[in-house]
Amino acid sequence: MYEGGCRCGAVRLTARAEPVWRSYCHCEDCRKATGAPVTAFVGFAKGALAFEGEARCAFRSGSAERGFCGRCGSPLDYRDAELPGQIYVYLGVMDEPERFAPTLHAFESERLPFLHIKDDLPRFERFSVKR
Secondary structure: OOEEEOOOOOOOOOOOOOOOOOEEEHHHHHHEEEEEEEEEEEEEEEEEEEOOOOEEEEEEEEEEEEEEEOOOOEEEEEEEEOOEEEEEEEHHOOEEEEEOOOOOOEEEHHHOOOOOOOOOOEEEOOOOOOO
């Protein structure tokens, strides 16, 4: 079992299965959503993840939905209609983020030129998940 939550504690999440995905994302959309130069995700099957608290809000754009805490504003998760059955949680909201080292880089084509993460992980020019 894995747990996480927002900064103020109004939203908590519990995952009752192993993650199905762990990745960095360099896309502009993720940068805008988080305010960070790169985002890291841990993905779970939708049925394995439960959210508690009524403060979770969402912003929808196209097929994507980004969840956040309506009280403290912490980004929480990413869902995409083109990826049914999966929820991607921002790694920073997990209680033990060190347990979920990313295994790849998505949207390498949009990586900021000054950002260099030295590793041997696979790098995808765009999406790393089949749509």
